[in-house]
Structure formats: structure tokens, C-alpha cells
Amino acid sequence: MRSLALITLLAIFGCSDANRNSSLPTSTTDEDLMTTPVKDIHSFAEPSQAIMQHLVWQAEVDFDSSLITAKASIRISRDPKAESVILDTKNLIIDSVKTGPPGQESPCEFTLGEPDNLLGSALKISLSPNTEWVHIYYRTTEEAEALQWLSPQQTSGKQQPFLFTQSQAILARTWIPLQDSPGIRFTYDATVKVPEQLLALMSAENPQEKNGLGVYQFKMEQPIPAYLMALAVGDLQFTSLGPRSGVYAEPNLIDKAAYEFDEIEKMISIAEELYGPYGWSRYDLIVLPPSFPFGGMENPRLTFATPTILAGDRSLTSLVAHELAHSWSGNLVTNATWDDFWLNEGFTVYFENRIMEALNGRDYSEMLALLSLQGLRAEVAEMMETNKAGDTHLKLNLKNRNPDDGMTAIAYDKGYFFLRWLEERSGRSVWDRFLVNYFKENEFQSMTTEQFLHYLQKNLIEKQHINIYQDELEEWVYQSGLPDNLPEPVSTKFELVDAALISWIDNDSLPASDQWSTHEWLHFIRNLPEDLDSNSVKAQDVNYNFTQSGNAEIQAAWFEKAIAYQYQPAYPAMADFLIHVGRRKFLTPLYKALSQTESGKEFALQVYQDARPNYHFVSANSIDAILGVSNTD
Ligand code: BES
Numbered sequence: 001m002r003s004l005a006l007i008t009l010l011a012i013f014g015c016s017d018a019n020r021n022s023s024l025p026t027s028t029t030d031e032d033l034m035t036t037p038v039k040d041i042h043s044f045a046e047p048s049q050a051i052m053q054h055l056v057w058q059a060e061v062d063f064d065s066s067l068i069t070a071k072a073s074i075r076i077s078r079d080p081k082a083e084s085v086i087l088d089t090k091n092l093i094i095d096s097v098k099t100g101p102p103g104q105e106s107p108c109e110f111t112l113g114e115p116d117n118l119l120g121s122a123l124k125i126s127l128s129p130n131t132e133w134v135h136i137y138y139r140t141t142e143e144a145e146a147l148q149w150l151s152p153q154q155t156s157g158k159q160q161p162f163l164f165t166q167s168q169a170i171l172a173r174t175w176i177p178l179q180d181s182p183g184i185r186f187t188y189d190a191t192v193k194v195p196e197q198l199l200a201l202m203s204a205e206n207p208q209e210k211n212g213l214g215v216y217q218f219k220m221e222q223p224i225p226a227y228l229m230a231l232a233v234g235d236l237q238f239t240s241l242g243p244r245s246g247v248y249a250e251p252n253l254i255d256k257a258a259y260e261f262d263e264i265e266k267m268i269s270i271a272e273e274l275y276g277p278y279g280w281s282r283y284d285l286i287v288l289p290p291s292f293p294f295g296g297m298e299n300p301r302l303t304f305a306t307p308t309i310l311a312g313d314r315s316l317t318s319l320v321a322h323e324l325a326h327s328w329s330g331n332l333v334t335n336a337t338w339d340d341f342w343l344n345e346g347f348t349v350y351f352e353n354r355i356m357e358a359l360n361g362r363d364y365s366e367m368l369a370l371l372s373l374q375g376l377r378a379e380v381a382e383m384m385e386t387n388k389a390g391d392t393h394l395k396l397n398l399k400n401r402n403p404d405d406g407m408t409a410i411a412y413d414k415g416y417f418f419l420r421w422l423e424e425r426s427g428r429s430v431w432d433r434f435l436v437n438y439f440k441e442n443e444f445q446s447m448t449t450e451q452f453l454h455y456l457q458k459n460l461i462e463k464q465h466i467n468i469y470q471d472e473l474e475e476w477v478y479q480s481g482l483p484d485n486l487p488e489p490v491s492t493k494f495e496l497v498d499a500a501l502i503s504w505i506d507n508d509s510l511p512a513s514d515q516w517s518t519h520e521w522l523h524f525i526r527n528l529p530e531d532l533d534s535n536s537v538k539a540q541d542v543n544y545n546f547t548q549s550g551n552a553e554i555q556a557a558w559f560e561k562a563i564a565y566q567y568q569p570a571y572p573a574m575a576d577f578l579i580h581v582g583r584r585k586f587l588t589p590l591y592k593a594l595s596q597t598e599s600g601k602e603f604a605l606q607v608y609q610d611a612r613p614n615y616h617f618v619s620a621n622s623i624d625a626i627l628g629v630s631n632t633d
């Protein structure tokens with residue numbers, strides 16, 4: 001049924017110019033499109049048989065062995081005729097499985113399927129006619145890809161160990177047996193035992209201080225998909241930032257963190273004014289150790305953040321706006337499969353930009369939009385040259401691939417520009433009203449690209465009589481490259497930077513840069529000519545101290561240039577950066593650039609020996625591929 005609906009929709013979109021009208025699939029097809037569950041190729045779950053609804057997780061975190069021992073009790077909703085429920089697992093040791101209401105458990109049959117390198121093993125649990133609960137007693141292993149266990153030395157305070165998880169996209173199954181598909185939502189309760197001197201936090205209602213016992217209770221009452229399961233354990237302290245927000249960090253970082261994120265309450269209010277009430281009650285942040293592989297992760301009620309945004313001047317807080325925006329786009333309305341990833345990230349970049357516009361003015365947000373456009377154009381050009389045109393479609397096809405492959409500028413920035421284009425074609429007030437309803441009407445549900453297009457057609461294009469044609473939508477969503485009618489951000493601030501660059505190149509005159517923000521500096525560095533002589537490179541560095549900048553974005557952009565210029569004085573600081581920072585967005589371009597010359601590759605391999613033990617699996621996995629190192633090395 002589902003594929004029929006899809007084919008019909010594609011057929012209509014497919015007939016392009018001949019059909020410049022706003023016709024839609026017939027009404028029976030509409031119904032299917034909005035209600036039939038979609039198959040997720042990255043999960044073994046069979047939702048038509050049984051779907052998990054609630055998880056009770058009881059766990060003990062052991063830093064000596066770097067393992068979690070746990071019991072996962074799962075309540076399911078099922079077809080009465082279903083003979084089994086299938087959960088996703090990867091690299092877990094299953095000790096036993098029982099069924100029956102909590103307290104009345106009895107052993108049951110189960111099988112663990114052949115492991116797949118990417119997807120792990122299907123845990124198939126036999127059900128009796130009335131079974132509603134299954135209980136899995138299990139342990140994690142050293143191969144738990146979501147988990148990173150840090151020694152005290154790898155933390156900021158250097159006194160206590162630290163553990164954090166990163167479940168998105170399909171790594172939740174490496175620490176909890178569950179249905180690891182973004183289209184399946186459940187609530188959860190947890191009891192977690194950790195060493196007494198540490199605090200545990202989850203993507204749930206959280207404690208604000210240690211209780212001396214090391215046993216913490218958690219509750220997440222709103223249904224969430226598995227990729228939002230999260231846990232952090234460490235020597236953590238809390239500071240309140242407002243009535244419903246605060247920040248957790250290691251004690252020696254807490255003041256810096258509180259300063260950096262001071263605008264958070266304002267951001268929440270702005271976001272609510274734009275797209276409706278914040279639905280998760282509290283919004284807290286946690287600053288993780290520098291090996292955290294992402295800038296931020298939108299774990300509900302508790303955004304996980306890299307310490308590399310603690311720039312000391314609040315200049316990198318658009319990342320907080322981004323993760324906060326996910327509380328609507330992603331966490332309330334969730335991409336149904338990883339092929340629809342742009343629905344999470346494109347919407348979030350759009351929303352982030354709107355928050356930053358309201359907070360700092362259009363001049364500011366247009367700088368962000370231009371940086372996004374520059375990154376997008378570069379990445380699209382590279383993909384087109386390397387035979388990856390298919391990956392430039394908003395709607396992806398990640399069959400037999402790691403969903404991580406979808407984390408490109410396409411989902412984020414092409415997604416952003418598509419939504420900005422829709423805004424420009426509809427007019428802002430009509431568009432904003434549409435989005436408020438979109439979040440409200442679809443909250444706590446998943447969304448496919450086709451369902452979104454259908455919703456758009458009905459609720460924006462038809463209802464508001466907007467002149468947007470099917471073939472235009474089809475080009476944005478299903479075709480490669482970038483449409484000609486891509487919106488063009490205008491940034492006078494960047495025009496001034498461009499002019500300063502030209503006059504510096506022509507007359508050696510230094511730019512009047514006293515008032516420049518981090519974004520202007522990034523634009524300046526990225527646009528430095530490719531063929532600078534070594535004296536000019538040095539002059540730049542001496543003047544502006546890029547190599548030693550306290551701002552990780554500036555350092556990362558500068559190191560990329562330093563590699564192109566083979567500017568040796570930057571290399572020791574670059575090695576230090578690569579060893580201590582595990583944020584993949586910074587690492588990938590640097591290792592790639594280094595790999596392009598023989599001496600660079602040698603340097604990279606050398607540094608990587610010291611750096612790899614500090615990286616989380618997702619970063620190590622990406623850098624292994626770039627350097628051609630096998631992950632057993
Ligand atoms: N949800 C993503 C991170 C992610 C995506 C993890 C896919 C695993 C798989 C998060 O919201 C994100 O986009 N982070 C960005 C922030 C940036 C765009 C402001 C990052 O980490 O760089």
C-alpha cells in the first residue's frame with residue numbers, strides 16, 4: 001500500500017513541465033500516505049507485529065570494567081496474533097530474557113540473529129498470546145559504539161572518570177536492546193547506579209545535585225524515538241540560568257559555561273513566539289569533555305554540547321539555538337527514517353537562523369546564512385565531481401549504508417535553503433502560521449518527506465493559494481545539485497570583509513577589524529587567497545594570533561589554511577588540537593587536507609596514534625576511513 005502511494009506521488013512529481021499545476025494524489029492514496037507505517041531499512045523491528053511503548057531501564061555503570069550491566073523491561077503494543085517481537089541489538093551480551101508483567105516474570109524463548117556489521121543482531125523474543133512485557137537481562141561490551149568511557153586524564157578536572165553516550169543515528173542499540181527506529185516512540189523510566197562521587201544525567205527529568213548514594217531515578221513522560229536515549233555520568237555541577245533552564249559542567253568549567261549560555265531563557269522565549277510552546281518542560285545543557293564527537297546533540301530536556309563552543313564571548317551560541325530548535329523540529333516532529341534526515345536538520349537550521357535573527361538582528365543571521373551557502377556550494381561541487389550526485393538529493397537513499405553518510409550539507413543547508421525559498425514564496429507571516437500548525441498537528445509523530453510534501457500541498461499551497469508548482473518542489477527534493485532559484489543571502493558585513501581582503505592583498509593595508517565577530521573572522525580566513533607567500537601568512541598569524549586563538553572555530557579554519565600553505569609554525573598547535581578535540585566536523589577536513597601530501601599524511605598518521613584513543617567511535621570511524629587505517633589497528 002505504502003509503496004503504491006509513493007509511486008503515485010513520484011509519478012505526479014515526475015511529469016514535471018507537462019504538469020504545472022497543483023494536483024495531488026487521490027484521496028484514498030492520501031490516507032495511506034499519512035497513516036501506513038513506513039519500513040525503516042536501518043532497523044530489524046517489525047512494527048506491524050509489535051511496537052515498544054515504554055521502557056523501564058535498570059542499570060549499573062561500572063567504570064572499572066567500562067561496562068554497563070542492565071535490565072531492560074519493555075511494554076509492547078502488539079497484534080494479538082503476533083508470535084514475536086523483534087528488538088535491535090548490537091554487540092550486547094544477552095544473559096536471559098523473560099516475559100510477563102513486572103514481578104511475575106517467566107523465562108521465554110529468544111534468538112539472536114547473525115550480526116550485521118552495520119545493523120547488529122535482531123533479538124527475536126517469542127510471545128504468548130497475552131504477553132505485554134518483555135525483560136532483557138544484558139551487558140554491554142567493549143564494542144558499545146555509543147559509549148565513550150573517559151579516564152580522569154581525559155576530562156577537564158582530571159580527577160574523576162566520565163561516561164557519555166551518543167545514540168544518533170543507530171547506536172542506541174549498542175547500549176540498550178530496543179526498537180532503534182526514528183518512527184517508533186516510547187516513554188521511559190530509569191534507575192541508574194553510578195560511583196557515589198559522580199552524578200548521572202539522562203534525556204529525562206534530571207537531578208540537580210549528587211545525592212551521595214550514586215543511585216538516580218529518571219522519568220521521560222513524553223514519547224521519544226530511540227536515538228534520543230542519552231546518559232552522561234561524571235563529576236558534574238549544576239548552575240541555574242533561569243526558571244526553566246540551567247547548565248551542567250565539570251566544576252572547573254561551570255562558571256565559563258554559565259556565562260556562555262546566559263542567553264538561553266531569551267532564546268526559549270523567542271523560539272516559543274515563533275513556533276509555539278516549548279513542549280519538554282525544562283531545557284538544560286551539559287558541557288561534555290572535548291572528545292564529544294559533535295558540536296551538539298539535541299537529547300530531550302538535556303542538550304549535550306562540546307566545550308569547543310565556550311569561546312568566552314558568546315559568539316558560538318547559534319549552536320545552542322540549533323539544539324534548542326530541535327525541541328520542535330526533530331524531537332516533536334521526527335524524521336520517519338534516516339532517508340528523511342533533512343526534515344530534522346533542514347528545519348532545524350532554518351529555525352536556528354530565525355532564532356538568531358530575532359536575537360541579534362538580520363545582519364547577524366545573514367552572515368550565518370552566507371557561511372551555510374558557501375559550505376553548501378563547496379560540498380555540492382565536490383559531490384558532483386566525485387560521482388555522488390545521488391547524495392545531493394534532499395530525500396536520501398541510504399539502503400545498505402551507514403545513516404551517518406547522510407550528515408552532509410545537503411540535509412542541513414540545502415534543507416535550509418528549500419525552507420527559506422518556501423518562506424520567500426509564501427510570505428513570512430503565512431509561512432510562520434503554517435509552521436506553527438505543522439508542529440502542533442504533527443507533534444510526537446514521525447514524518448516522511450512524502451507526508452511533508454502532502455501536508456505542504458494541502459495546508460499551505462492550496463489553502464493559501466500560493467503559486468508553487470509540483471515540478472519546483474520535485475526539483476528541490478528529488479533532483480541533484482542546487483536549483484537555479486536558490487535564495488541569495490545578502491550580508492553587508494561580509495561585503496566589508498571582502499573589501500578589506502582586497503585592499504590587504506592590493507595595498508598590504510590591514511583591515512579595520514576591531515569590531516569583527518567570529519563569523520567575520522571565519523569569512524576572512526576562509527577567503528584568504530590560496531597562493532599566499534610565507535611572509536604574508538606569517539604576518540597574518542603574528543597580527544591576529546590565529547594559531548593560538550581561544551576560539552576553536554577560528555583555529556580549525558586557520559589550520560585548514562595552514563595545511564594548504566604548509567605553514568609549519570602552526571603544526572604543533574594543530575597536533576595539540578587534533579589530539580584533544582574529538583569534534584568530527586573539525587577533524588574531518590583537517591585529516592583530509594593533511595592526507596593530500598606525503599609529508600602531511602605522515603604527520604597525520606603520527607598525530608593520530610596519540611589522538612585516536614581520545615576519540616569517540618563515530619569520529620575514529622570516520623578518520624580511520626580517511627587515513628586508510630583499519631579499525632582493529
Ligand atoms: N543531531 C545533530 C547531530 C547528529 C546528526 C548526530 C546525525 C548523529 C547523526 C545535531 O543537532 C547537529 O546537527 N549538530 C551540529 C550542530 C550545528 C549544525 C549547529 C554539529 O554537531 O556540528
Ligand code: ZN
Pocket residue numbers: 322326344345348
Ligand atoms: Zn541538528
